[in-house]
Amino acid sequence: MTPDEAFFTVHADLPREGPGLPADVLWALELAGVSAPGRVLDAGCGPGADLEMLAEVLHEARIEGVDGVAGFVAQASARVARFGDRVRVFEGDMTALSGPYDFIWCAGALYYPGVTEGLRAWRGALARGATVAFSEPVLTGPLEGAVMEFWAGYPEITNLDGVAARVQAAGYEVLGHRMVQGAAWEAYYAPMEARIAGLKPATDPALAAAIEDAEREIALWRQAQGAIAYALLVVRPVDEAS
Ligand SMILES: C[S@@+](CC[C@H](N)C(=O)[O-])C[C@H]1O[C@@H](n2cnc3c(N)ncnc32)[C@H](O)[C@@H]1O
Numbered sequence: 001m002t003p004d005e006a007f008f009t010v011h012a013d014l015p016r017e018g019p020g021l022p023a024d025v026l027w028a029l030e031l032a033g034v035s036a037p038g039r040v041l042d043a044g045c046g047p048g049a050d051l052e053m054l055a056e057v058l059h060e061a062r063i064e065g066v067d068g069v070a071g072f073v074a075q076a077s078a079r080v081a082r083f084g085d086r087v088r089v090f091e092g093d094m095t096a097l098s099g100p101y102d103f104i105w106c107a108g109a110l111y112y113p114g115v116t117e118g119l120r121a122w123r124g125a126l127a128r129g130a131t132v133a134f135s136e137p138v139l140t141g142p143l144e145g146a147v148m149e150f151w152a153g154y155p156e157i158t159n160l161d162g163v164a165a166r167v168q169a170a171g172y173e174v175l176g177h178r179m180v181q182g183a184a185w186e187a188y189y190a191p192m193e194a195r196i197a198g199l200k201p202a203t204d205p206a207l208a209a210a211i212e213d214a215e216r217e218i219a220l221w222r223q224a225q226g227a228i229a230y231a232l233l234v235v236r237p238v239d240e241a242s
Pocket residue numbers: 015016017018019020043044045046047048049066067068069072092093094095106107108109112113
């Protein structure tokens with residue numbers, strides 16, 4: 001098994017691929033004022049947990065999900081099949097969209113292109129008056145100990161002010177934010193722990209290493225969860241401000 005295959009074996013069939021709760025989606029939709037029919041995108045939708053929530057809540061909207069990983073696209077597609085043609089999932093690059101979208105939701109994926117770079121790329125894909133909601137890792141205190149080890153793979157991590165500066169650099173303004181902590185992370189890690197338990201003992205070296213990585217990540221989170229957070233921000237292009 002290659003390291004990539006091992007990673008996706010650990011991550012197969014998880015309900016979501018990052019921290020978050022249905023309540024986060026509802027909060028963002030309310031703050032963004034999204035309720036009418038329109039065109040909505042879940043960028044980096046992964047296995048489709050939030051896509052499903054968006055489709056359930058926005059009865060008349062056309063909903064799309066995009067992800068760069070074919071396996072996630074297949075999983076998300078199966079999950080939203082009951083909504084018919086109104087919901088569509090496609091494989092693609094979330095920074096190369098045409099839109100126009102009235103709302104872009106992006107949970108734990110904007111750090112791939114970078115907050116500023118990603119938001120800039122979306123400007124041309126937003127309809128007039130559109131908003132964007134995204135969640136992003138944030139520091140809530142010093143980068144030390146277990147927190148530093150947890151975020152070792154994301155050296156660009158900054159605090160909330162730093163994320164707001166990246167939003168402003170892209171020509172957007174922040175309408176509001178809320179922290180994503182505790183139960184939202186449990187919703188990600190608890191199913192992963194169950195998945196790992198079913199894969200053990202792993203004889204394949206790559207799979208054993210992927211399991212060890214995931215277990216270390218979860219253990220660090222349990223150790224320092226009060227200081228490990230995403231922030232969910234609702235933003236809009238500055239020239240759309242009224
Ligand atoms: C941490 S996961 C979060 C998935 C999902 N939003 C969730 O919360 O369950 C990040 C997702 O972004 C996708 N992704 C990263 N860069 C991408 C890009 N440029 N275009 C499309 N998808 C991308 C990954 O394939 C992955 O599914």
